[in-house]
Amino acid sequence: xxxxxxxxxxxxxxxxxxxxxxxxxxxxxxxxxxxxxxxxxxxxxxxxxxxxxxxxxxxxxxxxxxxxxxxxxxxxxxxxxxxxxxxxxxxxxxxxxxxxxxxxxxxxxxxxxxxxxx
Amino acid sequence: xxxxxxxxxxxxxxxxxxxxxxxxxxxxxxxxxxxxxxxxxxxxxxxxxxxxxxxxxxxxxxxxxxxxxxxxxxxxxxxxxxxxxxxxxxxxxxxxxxxxxxxxxxxx
Numbered sequence: 231x232x233x234x235x236x237x238x239x240x241x242x243x244x245x246x247x248x249x250x251x252x253x254x255x256x257x258x259x260x261x262x263x264x265x266x267x268x269x270x271x272x273x274x275x276x277x278x279x280x281x282x283x284x285x286x287x288x289x290x291x292x293x294x295x296x297x298x299x300x301x302x303x304x305x306x307x308x309x310x311x312x313x314x315x316x317x318x319x320x321x322x323x324x325x326x327x328x329x330x331x332x333x334x335x336x337x338x339x340x341x342x343x344x345x346x347x348x
Numbered sequence: 349x350x351x352x353x354x355x356x357x358x359x360x361x362x363x364x365x366x367x368x369x370x371x372x373x374x375x376x377x378x379x380x381x382x383x384x385x386x387x388x389x390x391x392x393x394x395x396x397x398x399x400x401x402x403x404x405x406x407x408x409x410x411x412x413x414x415x416x417x418x419x420x421x422x423x424x425x426x427x428x429x430x431x432x433x434x435x436x437x438x439x440x441x442x443x444x445x446x447x448x449x450x451x452x453x454x455x456x
Contacts, residue, residue: 275444320391337384339393340391341390
């Protein structure tokens with residue numbers, strides 16, 4: 231158990247709909263990262279928040295947005311869903327922002343949310 | 349952002365050492381090499397990381413070439429529980445750039 235929790239575990243919805251995925255980081259971790267993993271592919275970095283502020287952006291579509299709340303949990307909002315958005319969505323957390331002197335900044339991953347768009 | 353290059357899959361016998369190669373020919377001088385693995389139906393987990401020197405921890409060893417254009421993850425004695433997808437990752441601006449990974453199959 232990494233200490234990172236994600237809800238829901240599974241989500242099935244229809245094209246055009248909007249969903250919200252939730253992530254609670256490990257206790258004490260200030261950074262939250264969101265990744266998308268399509269079938270049999272590697273992870274695509276979407277976005278990172280650090281202590282409530284957006285820190286880095288990856289290949290995140292304009293239809294997707296995220297935020298990190300004062301209690302440090304994060305939500306990933308996916309709207310106008312398309313069939314191609316079906317994937318595993320992982321949240322990870324780390325202690326710091328990745329820009330301090332700590333070069334490792336190990337990320338701890340949650341179990342993921344499997345999104346199926348029909 | 350150039351991703352790393354790894355074999356799609358590798359097989360190894362149980363209780364034997366495993367050497368997982370990775371090419372990162374365009375790596376910059378300040379980019380670290382990280383290895384994560386993803387067991388079936390789980391999120392990835394950290395294995396090891398390094399910059400220039402070889403590194404050892406309880407899970408594995410990381411051998412980095414002198415020119416830093418390649419590295420090798422070494423599992424000293426593979427068990428069935430080590431069957432997973434192993435990702436060799438370059439960090440750039442402190443973000444992790446993931447490749448497709450190597451699926452490691454362990455034969456009993």
